[in-house]
Amino acid sequence: MQHTRTPALLAALVAGSMAMTGLVSAQEIVVTHAQGETTLPGKPEKVLVQDWAAFDNLTALGIEVAGVPGSNAPGYLADAVSADTATIGSLQEPDFEAIAASEADLYIVAARSRTAYETAKDLVPTIDMSIDNGAIIEGIKTNLTKYGQIFGVEDKANELIASLDAKVAEVSAAAEGKGNALAIVTNAGKLGVYGPDSRVSWIYNEIGMPSALESVADGDHGGDSVTFEFLLETNPDWVFVVDRDAGVGNEGAAAALLDNELFNQTTAAKEGHVVYVDPQAAYITMHGYQGVMLLLDQVLEGLNK
Template sequence: MSRRSLTARLLTTATAGLAALALAACGGADAGTDTGTDAADATSTSGSGEGSASSSDAGTVTITDNHGEVEVEVNPERVVALDNHVFETLHAWDVPLVAAPKTIMGDVWPAYTDDAAVLDVGSHREPNLEAIIEAQPDLIIGGYRFSESYADIKAQNPQAVVIELAPREGEDPEAEMTRQVEILGQIFDREDDAAAIVADYEDSIATAAEAYNGTDTVIGLITSGGEIAYSAPVTGRSIGVLFPTLGLTPAIEQAAEDVSHGDDISVEAIAAANPDWLVVLDRDGSGVGEGEYTSAQQLISGSEALAGVTAVAQNQIVYLDPDFYLTEDIQAYTALYDQIGEAFGAAR
């Protein structure tokens, strides 16, 4: 039980006791007993409720995370978030954090990264799990880059509920995106807000799919460290999911070997495939790269081999938001589908 729930129970008990004493003084001992029972029953009721109820009057909600059913306090007081997919939603809902992996958050969420009271968990490569223990959380939203630390985090924080909501491999990617935000809506009593986010996401997909002519070929690319890599349809990092979601026709059908950073590909191979469209993630544009930065635009426009490619010659290139590599959340995909829809529509 969290400190907040314990406080609520003590306050309820005290209130019931005072009511009983007052009624007994008036000769209503039986009424005092009934009042105490009603108060206790009221505070034991669970449910997500409506509006922005506190944890003491909203109770708990049972959700299904990546490991099974978990009972979570509604509107938990002390939250640690480690999954980049959830930061934008939590920030929009004014959910305070007690710890977060500031090292991999860039400058997208300064409300968290610039706040000294939010402890830094570091990065998934060098996690500072002690910061989580120090934060004394009630809820830890783990997973994604921190998935390998799940067992350690759970063992080190027995007082906290630990959940993972990151999209699961092999599941429908669109459904996984909506599932994640809908569960957050249940936990933070913002189900209507979650539904609005999902509606915007689904509308953006429908618009982009309608704008696509059904025949133009597409290649997904990832640039980093001055190199161009290939993002495979379906499983490739960030861009692969666009192919099944929008029904895009790939100009190259090659299975992914490195789903995180992209696979090696030569500019000659891209030119030979002659795609009508390129969709490009500039990984270093988010500030995570090392050494001298070369933008995706520079790499593609500066390549003689790519100059004659239809996508380049007709300027049919969609560059993802520079922060996409850091976010990859439902809001980022909504904006991307809007962007793609506008580009396809303009070309038609």
């Protein structure tokens, strides 16, 4: 028996089909990131990260991570890495074979691993969450917002952002009228200075402590190279120290290096205004919410002594 479809029935079928199409497309998540746009079919379940700041931010949001770098895990995040978490290469050398085999829903690169994007994007859905060092606090907040949208945890993301804003305001108030500052990095027996485009740029840009130097050429690893004579001549009111040796897993050497006759004559040293910040949070996960909150607390404690 042949069935005929009335115009009304056909219209209903078309409308139903369009509604289903709309439902499917509404589940898609378009993520704008540092190297373009990536469309995810829905909320990711299996997530890999090649960047410890990404791991920091996701765990702060309560998101489980299935794969992480096999090197330079910051101590303050150690408890968040479970025994069954896969390792997918180092910070700068991803294991693409393992990544391809993972069938992950999302793979996140940033900072040191950003060059992996071009290869990885053809293997699994990939986003680059790199942050501009000149605007670290703003970058962290932007990334938290994006993660909130991707994983459907907008309320938690907003809660963390509010906490970060409050902490920045608290430290800024403590820093007001306290004088100028230098963020210095020690690296294999050498001294360097970090400035307004460095891994700890928020000391100047967001906290508002004026730099003791008019111009700093921020280096990638060791900052702008300086001598003890130069530090004494500059004579900062406050010094914030990043021990890169300890940050990359070697024996810390900053305290011994700075126990120097010239450095001890600076105002910062004489006044006890030398603050050693967590080297892994400052050097490895400088774009992570938990790491920056830790650093802000250390700076606040130093300023309030």
